[in-house]
Amino acid sequence: MSRPVAVAITGGIGAGKSSALAAFRAHGAATVSSDEIVHHLLARDDDVKTALVRRLGESILGEDGRPDRARIARVVFDDAEALAFLEALLHPLVSREYLQWREQLATVEPAPKVCVTEVPLLYESGGEARFDKVVVITAPRKLREQRRHAPLDNRDARLIDDREKVKRADFHYVNTGTFEDLDAFVAGVMAELTNDDP
Numbered sequence: 043m044s045r046p047v048a049v050a051i052t053g054g055i056g057a058g059k060s061s062a063l064a065a066f067r068a069h070g071a072a073t074v075s076s077d078e079i080v081h082h083l084l085a086r087d088d089d090v091k092t093a094l095v096r097r098l099g100e101s102i103l104g105e106d107g108r109p110d111r112a113r114i115a116r117v118v119f120d121d122a123e124a125l126a127f128l129e130a131l132l133h134p135l136v137s138r139e140y141l142q143w144r145e146q147l148a149t150v151e152p153a154p155k156v157c158v159t160e161v162p163l164l165y166e167s168g169g170e171a172r173f174d175k176v177v178v179i180t181a182p183r184k185l186r187e188q189r190r191h192a193p194l195d196n197r198d199a200r201l202i203d204d205r206e207k208v209k210r211a212d213f214h215y216v217n218t219g220t221f222e223d224l225d226a227f228v229a230g231v232m233a234e235l236t237n238d239d240p
């Protein structure tokens with residue numbers, strides 16, 4: 043039984059990582075999003091909530107009593123130590139869920155040829171060893187701001203330079219075109235990884 047090729051998508055905030063992930067899914071890859079795993083942990087994991095309140099205080103809780111992402115973001119992206127704490131708490135849990143997901147995939151018959159996940163901090167957290175291939179999506183800051191309809195706060199400051207990511211990655215896409223252009227890029231990557239015609 044052959045295991046799926048494990049692909050990570052990384053890139054700056056609002057570059058188009060989730061859109062690329064959706065395109066991979068449309069082209070037959072199995073997909074999971076690290077951001078979504080984080081959202082589930084914050085919404086449902088009581089140990090995570092307890093640890094966050096102990097370190098960051100009750101003000102990060104929303105009206106429903108669960109950790110509120112916007113409130114956490116306001117604290118951590120202006121406080122490097124608080125961000126380091128949050129990442130140290132969440133990253134091992136995200137990796138564990140991802141690896142469990144990947145193990146499960148290998149038991150599916152027929153196993154998908156390619157499995158893809160979005161990992162915003164792939165190089166920053168030394169996660170690339172877990173993957174066979176890396177796709178970097180980039181776009182100019184102004185366009186990313188326009189597309190997200192929001193200022194990018196300080197998140198980019200946490201990330202290594204796009205040029206460094208591009209150097210280290212297997213595939214690079216500059217996401218300044220249409221969704222169809224992005225889809226065509228993803229189709230090409232899938233064809234290369236599965237040795238099929240696009």
Ligand SMILES: CC(C)(COP(=O)(O)OP(=O)(O)OC[C@H]1O[C@@H](n2cnc3c(N)ncnc32)[C@H](O)[C@@H]1O)[C@@H](O)C(=O)NCCC(=O)NCCS
Pocket residue numbers: 053054055056059076077080081110111112114115118125128129132133136161162163197198200201
């Ligand atoms: C701070 C939080 C609550 C903000 O939630 P929010 O809904 O605003 O953002 P979301 O989780 O959807 O992430 C959106 C994008 O923000 C960027 N981002 C998220 N975490 C980080 C981080 N630690 N450093 C830099 N950028 C980040 C990524 O580009 C990501 O794709 C949340 O992002 C979080 O808990 N982050 C810490 C965990 C983490 O590092 N996740 C990313 C890799 S697993």
Ligand SMILES: Nc1ncnc2c1ncn2[C@@H]1O[C@H](COP(=O)(O)OP(=O)(O)OP(=O)(O)O)[C@@H](O)[C@H]1O
Pocket residue numbers: 053054055056057058059060061062077189190217218219220221224
């Ligand atoms: N090629 C494109 N053309 C037009 N809009 C796009 C394109 N690619 C992405 N977008 C839009 O840009 C925004 C950001 O894209 P997306 O959510 O895929 O990026 P991301 O890197 O996952 O963002 P984040 O870092 O916030 O998780 C979304 O509103 C998305 O619909």
